[in-house]
Amino acid sequence: MVAFYLIGAISSVILNKKDRICSYFSFFSAAAGALIGAIFSISVIFGETFYLTLSQDSYLKFGFFVDKLSAFFILVISISVFAVSIFSTGYVKEYFGKKNIGHLGFLYNIFILSMIFVVCANNAIMFLIVWELMSVISFFLVVYEHEKPETRKAGFIYIVMTHIGTGFILLSFMIFAGTSGSFSFETFNPAGLTMTPLLKDLAFIFAFIGFGAKAGIVPLHIWLPYAHPAAPSNVSALMSGVMIKTAIFMMIRISFDFLGASGSWWGYIVLAVGTISAILGILYAVVEPDMKKMLAFSSIENIGIILIGLGASMIFFASGKPIISAIAAIAALYHLLNHSVFKGLLFMGAGSILYSTHTKNIEELGGIIKKMPLSAILILIGVLSISAMPPFSGFVSEWLTFQSLLLSFNLNNNFAIIMLSISAAFLALTGALAAYCFLKFFGMVFLALPRSEHARNAKEVNIPMLVGMGIFALLSILLGILPVYVLPVLDRIAASFIGTSAFSQSISVGTFGMISIPSSQGISISTPVLLAMLLILMLIPAIILLINRRAQPIYETWGCGQPISTARNEYSANAFSKPVQMWFKSLYRPARETEATYSSPYLKESFKFESKIEQVFEQYLYNPVVDFVMVKSRKAKLIQTGSIHAYLGYIFGILIILFMFVIAGGS
Amino acid sequence: MIAQIIFQLFIIIALAPLLSGIMKKVKAFFQIRKGPGVLQPYYDILKLLQKDSVVSTNVSWIFHAAPIVSFVAVLAAGLLIPIYITQLSLGFAGDLIAVIYLFALARFFTALASLDAGSSFGGMGGSREMFIASLVEPALMLSIFAVALNVGSTNLGFISQTVSGLGFDAVSPYQILAFVALFIIAIAETGRIPVDNPATHLELTMIHEAMILEYSGKQLAIVELGAMIKQLLIYSLLANIFFPWGIATGGAGALAMVFAILVYVIKIIIIGITMAVVETSTAKWRLFRLPELMSISLMLSFLAIVAFIIVKGG
Amino acid sequence: MIEYLLLAPVLTGILCFLTRSKKQVETVSLIGSIATLILGLILVKNVYQNNVIISWTNALFADAFSAFIVLIVSIVGFVASVYSIGYMGHEFKHGIMDLRKLKIYYILFHIFMFTMLLVGVTNNLGLWIAIEMTTLVSALLMILHTKKSSVEAAWKYMIICTVGITFALFGTILTYYGAVKILGESGDALNWTSLIAVADQFDPTIMKLAFIFILIGYGTKAGLAPMHTWLPDAHSEAPTPVSALLSGVLLNCAMYGIIRFYTIATKSTGPAFTSNLLIIFGLLSIGIAVPFIILQEDYKRMLAYSSVEHMGIIALGIGFGGVLGVFGAILHMFNHAMTKSLMFFGAGNVLLKHETKEIDKVSGIMKSMPATGTMLLIGGLAITGSPPFGIFISEFTILSAGFFQGNIISSVLFLLFIIMIFAGFFYNLSKMIFGTPKSGIVPGEVSRWTLGAMVIVAVFVIVLGVYIPPFFYDMIMKVVAVIRVI
């Protein structure tokens, strides 16, 4: 597996002159590597853990440790890499003339390789090296088109935020290493249990902030909406589909494996942060005109949902209900899998729209369904599954998360019930807003009349891109219809880190692929039957429509009389999300600039309307800190005055101080 | 098993227009006018089925698919809701959350179709509908939470069975609170007066109507029927979760079923009338005051949970 | 054996003096630096076998630590001479340098090498003389270009360092005074070997006083915090190969002096006093470097401040003590020498191409000089301590030493400063590297030599990040044994 990625990387460097061949070569080897990765991970999930240590006697020991949890993540990585690689062979054609493809291919393969290493590192030093390697390589990928100034800004914010994250991770590893004496992860586990509660809490908090910065939880999320849109689409599909998940992977490993999730209030923090990220993520997504930025915000939202699942499972685990905690963990893992599938699909969709219309702004698009019918259907599937519509994959994981939240009544402490119910309400609000946001996305981009030249001459994308998207679309339907096969796999993984398998006692798989949680009384769902029902019932309206065929004359849309053929009085994306803007005015603080030019005092010639949403977090959290540092360092610069006399004065001063220090110390 | 499904379908499709006819009749009565006959909706639908349907130029396949999908989604939800018998043959296929998400699917497609025509009415209707939906869902979820807390499961058949088993002492404080919350949500879901005015085509007040403005002929018939069925289902939800007395429990004889159907029809009519009374007595609220209405229902369901904890927690 | 090592650079210096044409000068200097490198490696191998070599009436002395310094000096010296052939060749072509100046440059270059090697190998007080000579020679090297700023920088460098070194002399005298009281008047009262053996009997207060003067004296030379003021001027004004030598190696030699006295002082005054001083100075230098790197306009000055920061880190490492701390510091010396010279070479290429040191006036290096661009990026990432490279390993060891030793506050401060420096450094670097190149810049590399030098050093930087070869590991452990003599 590793070999394939390496071949991909090296080949793309060698052949970087001849674009076409090298792009095929590098991306196909990546796809092949993904296939083997998938097989390898399934074998580990059903087989036993896999150890390989190629350590030398010297200071740096490199070893691999692949248990069920990391195998699951390798599976997730491999699936998305497989589809995205096929997609990128087509997508990369856009860069043929302009950019160096070998460069992209090389970075792409190393990026995947580093992600896989991150997931199966077995000691802290190697983990940190590979973790930062992943961020550095993804930084290069983000800055691939570095002509545009905003890509540079995005790259810079991204690399600095990940570096701060690594700083926190380093701190938490230090605490572990302090108690366990050595840096390998095996010793972290016993160390985790023996630590004093304060140290345990500190280690958890640092790890949570560190990995949260990478996962993009709310206070630390500002880099995500910059970095993902700046990267080429196939890379951003991978980044938000998979890279963020590696942070979740480490969070699970640290909180469950190392610290045994014993701190009771940890679960509440994770839950609260998850809920806030979900809400704020989607709120910003709804009002975002830029396609890829909207998808980046919605990744923050989905990370929030995964964290809600994780938080609930930690709460249950801490209050001694392993079975329900296993269910909640399964819900989180399932949503993680689904998210990497449909988010990958949507990013690829956005990429193909960008490929054919060369613009990311929804306001300028419209009516593309007539020009790109195939990708429209695929993206529709993606949109339906992300807004958790029944027969699709999003629904199952959302249903599971809701059920795990609803199961809280088994807990006897009331605070948990209230907290979980509030987060359930917020989860519902996020779900609805997600539907709202993606409806706006699909409606504005694909339906009605094209609003700009770009949209008018959009053309269908080439085959590999469609195939890539097709794979993911098929997967999201399958994941939606056949959760029955996925759940036992997830349960085995959840059992690996929670200890009890939820499957044996509670979730049983009945006929027709029904999942029921009889731990209480018969909560059950079976999507295959639901879909079957939908299809059968389809007949009734079909019959009504077909009985006596009637003519269907085509005529102008109804515009209260005057003909409206232009796209000007269509509902624009901004208008569509206006109600939400009004309702959340305090959060967005919308700024409006209107500019009107008058041909004569009465006749308004043109009217330009500009509304901007204020990035609250950036304004009030990050800029003050940066300004403070700048002001302080500007003052500090005065030390270097340039006059030699001042410098001699410094030496004289320090001499006197030390002298006093000695005399005080000495006598 | 299949017979039971078809029978349930038949009841739903038959009763839906009757219910809206009765409600129109009651509203007319309150507005001291004679108003159309109770069976008027049936005639409307039959008339529409004979008409041509005019389709706008810049429309894609979604416009044609949307009515079918939304009608089917609502019907599927119908099969999951206990109308007259708790042991539904397809009961295991979905629970309360599945029903809500089926309604969401229906709403999603109608809103999508509204955008397709490219007219500003459709866009406005779609955006307002989704806006209200995003307000309704948290309140809805919390009320389900309240109900599920008491019963322990969200499976509809199971809920109505346990509540009917409880007999009269089911009417405890949190049940009532949950009912009122659900009632307010029902108004929003079915597009009744304080939230949306079903009867008019005036841009200011119409939300649901605006979305289906473009439809005509057979497609309009399907959409109208779908809306009526949705209304019926929501009311039957209200009826069978909170006052399921008289619903036939599993394995009961034919007689019990007939009795159950009769009781069900009466209950639905009572709720219809109360809804009509509410409609005529209140004026339509401004769109941006609706969040207040929704937060009332949110608070109510939250109180229901707290009440439940106090009662059960002790 | 050590004499040959010292002889080689002097010989090359004289030979350069005799040569006539540019070609000859370059070949002679290249051969000379290769000879120095080989001799240096031989010395290291000898020391690796039989620990200590003393020769020439024990005025010259080489143990594991000085062998390590000789290793750094010879490697960086060799690479710098390769680089300067390309660099000076380019300047020669552009008429900035005539033959006479070129010859002076090479002569001084090799004498500078000689003085630095001398620092490594001399016995106690010889150290002071050697460092004094390095100052003198490097000051001369700085005034090759008769520009206003380089003259000013040279003058400041000269005055501040000489003042610093006079303090160091006073410190050495005090140590000598302490030693004489015990060892008597005999000549060898100043040699390391005898001093360390008897160090614990010294009078603590004298040693404390002596250590203060030494710390200030050699601290000025090493660029530790309050005395660092000359460093940015000197390193940014000197010709690039010289500034690479200056910050890559010279600072290490000064640090070598401090550590030598540190071992003696800790034996007599106990670790608390000396290591706290080192930690304070270390943190101060890292802290002072932060604002200057964030708000910097001149990229060579930015590199100079990052040298101040790295010297602070080494001092911190030694201050934390323990096997881990000292191991980290020594490894850091080597990594820093390599990475800093890589960065200076890159900066040199940029300077030759863009003729300006302003960060804002330079952009799009990745486009105009892809090879230098990637090297600069790798170096930039390495210098700020991001993991896949060597510096991260040494900083990680120092940090873990700090945590294990229990002084948490200083380690957390250390981490905070590094992150801020990363942000500032990368902000400036990315402004230079990415984007579209300014008009009028002809793309293409400066010359094969400069690129070759950079590649050699880049190999060290990358390899050491991932894999520390066993023999290198043992050598450092030997050095650690010498330092942590307690």
Add this chain to the structure above:
Amino acid sequence: MVEVVFGSKIMQLLIAFILVSTFMILGSTRLYSCVRAFGIQSFLLACVAGIVAYSTGKYDIYIVALLTLIIKSAVIPYIFIYIIREIKVKKEIELYVNISPSLIIGGTLVVISYYLIRSISIISELSSLALSASMSLVSIGLFIMISRKKALMQMLGILIMENGLFLGAISLTNGMPLLVELGIFFDVLIGVLIMGILIFRINKTFESIDTDLLKNLIG
């Protein structure tokens, strides 16, 4: 170890004279008088070294004394005068701190160094007088460099500090081993030469040797 010597009157007299010469430099406003005072100071230093050599019977110190006499009191002043004549520099010295306050500061510095050495009681009573003199010489040298604008004066400051150290060395350890002393002298000489070259270069580029102009390398 040598005890008797330091107690003797001559030594104290010489040390006092050395202090007087430093104050002459502090007080003077003209270059020539400073250089001449420096010459005297080095001469006195040579005598001190001679006496120490005579009393301890260590012959190498004689050579050292001779060396100081030749280099410090003859060669270096000649270099100074050559530089002054060559650059035709204005005779007066611009000052940051004018004469009277610098004299007062010089005085306080002497008192402080005396008190400092006194507080480090371990150093034997005998050499404390010489040591405090050397400490004060060092601090006054530093002060001269800080307070005078002329580059030449900064050179002079360094040399005064050098003398202070030499005095300290002689008084503490009766002279370092010969090889080391030679090294120090050799370095000092080259140092002065190179500073001379630097001053010529400054004069060529800045047309004056006022260090106030050397201010444009900031930040």
